[in-house]
Amino acid sequence: MKPGPKRSLSEEAIVGAALKLLGERGGDAVSMRSIAGEVGVAPNAIYTYFPDKAAVLRAVVDRLIGEQSLDVFSDRTMPWRHRIREVALGLRARLLDHPGATRLLLGAPMDGPRALAYGEKLLDLLAEAGLSEEDAARASYTLIVYLLGSIALEAAELDPAAPTPPEDDRIAQRRKGFEAIPAESFPRTAASVDVMAAYISTDQFLWGLERVLDGLVRD
Amino acid sequence: MKPGPKRSLSEEAIVGAALKLLGERGGDAVSMRSIAGEVGVAPNAIYTYFPDKAAVLRAVVDRLIGEQSLDVFSDRTMPWRHRIREVALGLRARLLDHPGATRLLLGAPMDGPRALAYGEKLLDLLAEAGLSEEDAARASYTLIVYLLGSIALEAAELDPAAPTPPEDDRIAQRRKGFEAIPAESFPRTAASVDVMAAYISTDQFLWGLERVLDGLVRD
DNA sequence: GCTGAGTCTGTACGCTGTACAGAGATCGAG
DNA sequence: CTCGATCTCTGTACAGCGTACAGACTCAGC
Numbered sequence: 001m002k003p004g005p006k007r008s009l010s011e012e013a014i015v016g017a018a019l020k021l022l023g024e025r026g027g028d029a030v031s032m033r034s035i036a037g038e039v040g041v042a043p044n045a046i047y048t049y050f051p052d053k054a055a056v057l058r059a060v061v062d063r064l065i066g067e068q069s070l071d072v073f074s075d076r077t078m079p080w081r082h083r084i085r086e087v088a089l090g091l092r093a094r095l096l097d098h099p100g101a102t103r104l105l106l107g108a109p110m111d112g113p114r115a116l117a118y119g120e121k122l123l124d125l126l127a128e129a130g131l132s133e134e135d136a137a138r139a140s141y142t143l144i145v146y147l148l149g150s151i152a153l154e155a156a157e158l159d160p161a162a163p164t165p166p167e168d169d170r171i172a173q174r175r176k177g178f179e180a181i182p183a184e185s186f187p188r189t190a191a192s193v194d195v196m197a198a199y200i201s202t203d204q205f206l207w208g209l210e211r212v213l214d215g216l217v218r219d
Numbered sequence: 220m221k222p223g224p225k226r227s228l229s230e231e232a233i234v235g236a237a238l239k240l241l242g243e244r245g246g247d248a249v250s251m252r253s254i255a256g257e258v259g260v261a262p263n264a265i266y267t268y269f270p271d272k273a274a275v276l277r278a279v280v281d282r283l284i285g286e287q288s289l290d291v292f293s294d295r296t297m298p299w300r301h302r303i304r305e306v307a308l309g310l311r312a313r314l315l316d317h318p319g320a321t322r323l324l325l326g327a328p329m330d331g332p333r334a335l336a337y338g339e340k341l342l343d344l345l346a347e348a349g350l351s352e353e354d355a356a357r358a359s360y361t362l363i364v365y366l367l368g369s370i371a372l373e374a375a376e377l378d379p380a381a382p383t384p385p386e387d388d389r390i391a392q393r394r395k396g397f398e399a400i401p402a403e404s405f406p407r408t409a410a411s412v413d414v415m416a417a418y419i420s421t422d423q424f425l426w427g428l429e430r431v432l433d434g435l436v437r438d
Numbered sequence: 439g440c441t442g443a444g445t446c447t448g449t450a451c452g453c454t455g456t457a458c459a460g461a462g463a464t465c466g467a468g
Numbered sequence: 469c470t471c472g473a474t475c476t477c478t479g480t481a482c483a484g485c486g487t488a489c490a491g492a493c494t495c496a497g498c
Contacts, residue, residue: 008445045445250454263456
């Protein structure tokens with residue numbers, strides 16, 4: 001057995017506290033100090049469990065991913081497309097539940113054990129769908145790109161990073177920094193704006209997923 | 220004319236300085252203070268031009284996007300698929316040139332004027348490819364998801380956010396925080412790892428793009 | 439019982455974004 | 469030409485951040 005006093009915390013507890021803060025008070029509220037406060041230790045005690053903050057955040061993301069059961073992947077009573085849909089929706093729901101978490105996803109990509117298991121299963125599933133080993137690998141990556149990209153863009157839209165200033169000078173604030181650009185090149189009510197705004201929904205998510213899958217395993 | 224002294228800077232200059240820092244010293248080096256130092260003013264002088272740091276970063280991203288000429292979009296001597304490839308590669312190249320910039324992309328999505336113009340053109344192009352108005356909109360969004368997702372994941376991989384610690388205890392450091400998880404669930408040499416590592420390339424980017432396009436405009 | 443490793447606390451450093459007050463420059467109006 | 473309004477920029481300051489360092493305490497094994 002190791003010497004020294006018993007640990008008063010666990011990685012689990014720390015990640016849990018971070019997750020709680022993330023959900024309750026947004027991504028900016030997740031600091032070493034607030035996490036430590038949440039579990040009742042001095043801020044630097046966390047460095048006993050994780051090498052730095054980035055590691056904590058990676059563990060948070062991994063836990064979020066790991067909350068999804070992997071059983072669906074191999075449930076052969078469903079057609080594989082159905083299973084992929086299911087898994088994709090699950091991942092999306094879990095991550096969008098904590099909008100602040102998502103911006104972490106892409107800064108430190110999925111290299112936690114649970115994320116790896118996830119990727120592994122996805123690979124198997126695509127092989128089962130009839131793809132060659134190489135195609136399955138490429139398709140798996142493409143799919144992950146679509147999933148994470150979608151989720152990230154959606155999360156960015158609904159993140160509480162927009163504390164809604166007094167609306168009076170919101171447009172002015174928004175234009176600040178683009179003053180050198182003629183006003184007419186601001187397509188304020190243009191179609192592209194509507195696209196971004198209106199199609200952010202489960203509906204659009206599934207529509208895109210379906211098309212991507214069509215492209216990946218067609219013929 | 221407005222009263223007050225002449226401005227000694229411009230939004231352009233500030234964004235330029237930020238971009239320079241981004242390229243030369245990485246994303247973490249872009250602070251209000253360093254930008255101000257670069258252009259030779261006090262840190263808070265920047266607040267005359269931008270409401271806050273996020274606005275500066277949004278302008279940076281918009282500038283990066285805007286560096287791409289929009290002419291390719293409407294050059295009807297090329298087939299539309301070729302044009303999309305061209306434009307996608309251009310965007311990717313421009314953003315990966317400044318790896319630090321990419322993590323900003325998803326935190327504050329593209330709402331700058333140049334980004335909007337970009338989206339607008341993409342929409343037209345897809346309509347030209349024969350899609351209905353609604354399908355073009357959805358496809359446009361899906362395509363943007365793929366582009367930004369790809370680029371973000373690639374940038375995360377090659378970002379200088381990995382200062383490479385002394386390699387002796389790199390694995391130990393890496394495992395820290397996952398100690399509760401049995402070692403055998405660490406698929407260290409698993410296929411999914413290779414997927415993530417090996418297929419990050421222009422090749423994979425184009426492969427995926429082609430499949431996504433196949434899915435979007437098949438029939 | 440001693441040794442030495444391991445866990446936690448207190449303190450401190452250098453950095454961040456940005457709010458606030460005021461100095462100086464420049465304009466339009468009288 | 470003067471005056472007051474208005475704008476830009478500086479100095480200073482604050483609260484918060486991640487984390488390095490030194491030391492107090494607790495325990496397993498000799």
